[in-house]
Amino acid sequence: xxxxxxxxxxxxxxxxxxxxxxxxxxxxxxxxxxxxxxxxxxxxxxxxxxxxxxxxxxxxxxxxxxxxxxxxxxxxxxxxxxxxxxxxxxxxxxxxxxxxxxxxxxxxxxxxxxxxxxxxxxxxxxxxxxxxxxxxxxxxxxxxxxxxxxxxxxxxxxxxxxxxxxxxxxxxxxxxxxxxxxxxxxxxxxxxxxxxxxxxxxxxxxxxxxxxxxxxxxxxxxxxxxxxxxxxxxxxxxxxxxxxxxxxxxxxxxxxxxxxxxxxxxxxxxxxxxxxxxxxxxxxxxxxxxxxxxxxxxxxxxxxxxxxxx
Amino acid sequence: xxxxxxxxxxxxxxxxxxxxxxxxxxxxxxxxxxxxxxxxxxxxxxxxxxxxxxxxxxxxxxxxxxxxxxxxxxxxxxxxxxxxxxxxxxxxxxxxxxxxxxxx
Ligand SMILES: [Cu+2]
Numbered sequence: 001x002x003x004x005x006x007x008x009x010x011x012x013x014x015x016x017x018x019x020x021x022x023x024x025x026x027x028x029x030x031x032x033x034x035x036x037x038x039x040x041x042x043x044x045x046x047x048x049x050x051x052x053x054x055x056x057x058x059x060x061x062x063x064x065x066x067x068x069x070x071x072x073x074x075x076x077x078x079x080x081x082x083x084x085x086x087x088x089x090x091x092x093x094x095x096x097x098x099x100x101x102x103x104x105x106x107x108x109x110x111x112x113x114x115x116x117x118x119x120x121x122x123x124x125x126x127x128x129x130x131x132x133x134x135x136x137x138x139x140x141x142x143x144x145x146x147x148x149x150x151x152x153x154x155x156x157x158x159x160x161x162x163x164x165x166x167x168x169x170x171x172x173x174x175x176x177x178x179x180x181x182x183x184x185x186x187x188x189x190x191x192x193x194x195x196x197x198x199x200x201x202x203x204x205x206x207x208x209x210x211x212x213x214x215x216x217x218x219x220x221x222x223x224x225x226x227x228x229x230x231x232x233x234x235x236x237x238x239x240x241x242x243x244x245x246x247x248x249x250x251x252x253x254x255x256x257x258x259x260x261x262x263x264x265x266x267x268x269x270x271x272x273x274x275x276x277x278x279x280x281x282x283x284x285x286x287x288x289x290x291x292x293x294x295x296x297x298x299x300x301x302x303x304x305x306x307x308x309x310x
Numbered sequence: 311x312x313x314x315x316x317x318x319x320x321x322x323x324x325x326x327x328x329x330x331x332x333x334x335x336x337x338x339x340x341x342x343x344x345x346x347x348x349x350x351x352x353x354x355x356x357x358x359x360x361x362x363x364x365x366x367x368x369x370x371x372x373x374x375x376x377x378x379x380x381x382x383x384x385x386x387x388x389x390x391x392x393x394x395x396x397x398x399x400x401x402x403x404x405x406x407x408x409x410x411x412x413x414x
Contacts, residue, residue: 172370172400215406272339
């Protein structure tokens with residue numbers, strides 16, 4: 001793994017293998033992959049988990065019981081070799097923003113016993129009241145960056161976490177959207193922080209353009225990334241595309257997590273990004289959670305994606 | 311008798327919106343079909359979502375001059391267009407989905 005070209009080949013072959021748990025360590029711009037077994041010895045730092053796209057309320061093929069699979073995801077975190085300090089949920093908690101869906105999600109997520117920090121997906125802000133019901137229910141623990149914005153930041157174990165909202169005020173023909181007010185807040189939020197502070201940014205829609213034809217990107221995501229450019233370690237987490245995907249650009253590592261509800265096709269591989277139909281026996285192999293570890297004394301975070309089942 | 315027939319005409323026109331002409335736009339695979347629909351004034355347009363993911367119909371004007379509720383699978387939304395013009399719209403959840411209604 002010390003030879004960069006061998007490392008890259010290994011990384012690419014691991015990316016193609018979507019079935020099992022992977023560890024990603026990002027150092028010097030070269031992604032280095034290892035299987036979970038060999039990685040576990042290293043996971044002695046600070047670990048948190050990422051959940052995404054639980055879509056409580058979705059009851060169609062390939063998953064007619066999204067409550068059960070969310071419960072299984074939480075059980076997986078409980079029995080993980082390293083207990084996460086807390087959970088980030090990157091949105092689409094619900095399918096249609098219905099109060100009953102939020103109720104069900106809230107009570108299932110409470111069974112984790114872990115603090116959970118949420119950002120909204122486009123399925124969570126469908127109510128006439130916009131972001132208000134989501135903020136009141138899922139972002140109470142944070143003071144809002146701007147009133148009603150559904151974005152905020154917090155610090156934990158020396159890492160600065162920034163939860164962004166790129167699912168409101170969307171424009172015809174566009175992608176995800178942060179907007180001028182949120183970008184101005186982000187600039188103020190980052191001002192004065194040391195460039196050596198590890199930064200974790202989490203949002204629902206990818207901040208980078210994964211596939212514009214399916215809307216998988218954020219129109220003004222590059223403006224947010226420009227504000228993050230001076231930091232030595234930046235990890236950008238997202239959901240929305242219901243599959244593991246990663247990319248490294250300089251000091252920035254991008255990672256997209258699996259859904260706990262249903263998979264979506266690889267970019268451009270199907271007529272539409274709608275739910276991918278998989279046989280019941282294969283469903284749990286394409287759902288999952290991510291676990292992210294800050295390794296003490298190192299500027300890179302390690303990310304393990306674990307499926308719910310084989 | 312001629313005068314009476316002329317007078318009756320506006321009454322007939324006024325009655326038209328009650329049984330407006332109808333047109334449909336379908337949503338399949340995250341696409342509005344037809345992408346551009348041309349209709350005479352006073353036509354009722356119904357959007358029907360055939361996907362297994364919800365969509366919505368939102369006017370591209372700011373603020374929007376019309377907006378459907380979220381349409382889950384097999385739900386639909388109707389709106390009567392009674393003023394000539396070009397109406398651009400998109401899906402509020404998936405804004406890359408766009409369509410146009412041309413009212414002549
Ligand atoms: Cu849509």
